Amino acid sequence: EPEVTQTPSHQVTQMGQEVILRCVPISNHLYFYWYRQILGQKVEFLVSFYNNEISEKSEIFDDQFSVERPDGSNFTLKIRSTKLEDSAMYFCASSVNPALGAFFGQGTRLTVV
């Protein structure tokens, strides 16, 4: 069964450092997303990406964040200068049609120290 894969599963970084979280969406999916979940809190939308451009972003997704689809398979989230409050589980998701739901990867746990 096709699935969304994310690497790494866990990333520890020092405050102020840049991190890149990587995702391989399901191959025939056209819509890509990043969500995050701070421990004990709800899943929050960060950004959606369609047709090689950002289609919507949340207030959380400020200038420190960027997304890229560098080739036909990978989808990345870059956090330029990490802060302690960026510590969370980051989920990549993809969908073939938003009305049918999105499929989530296993997540990357980001710990900023």
Add this chain to the structure above:
Amino acid sequence: QKEVEQNSGPLSVPEGAIASLNCTYSDRGSQSFFWYRQYSGKSPELIMFIYSNGDKEDGRFTAQLNKASQYVSLLIRDSQPSDSATYLCAVLHGSSNTGKLIFGQGTTLQVKP
């Protein structure tokens, strides 16, 4: 007003019973509704989606939608200990065609053997 509301629980049911999970949403323009299951430390897993008023059944799961009351529910028949998880209600943002999902806080279900 919170966009998607769920009772955080825990909801405890005996094995074999019916578990009933509820969700309300605030945006009347919302069209598609989803139930995700999230085991502790894992990613959300899509269980069902519904977009028409009424019931939709899939195996032991039944999703119910009442747009007039802005209410979505999930029934789990013959509950098993393996159903113990947090169930997330998600709504496709009404004014968005980008696939942005708004999640509730989730309801923790405990199925006791």
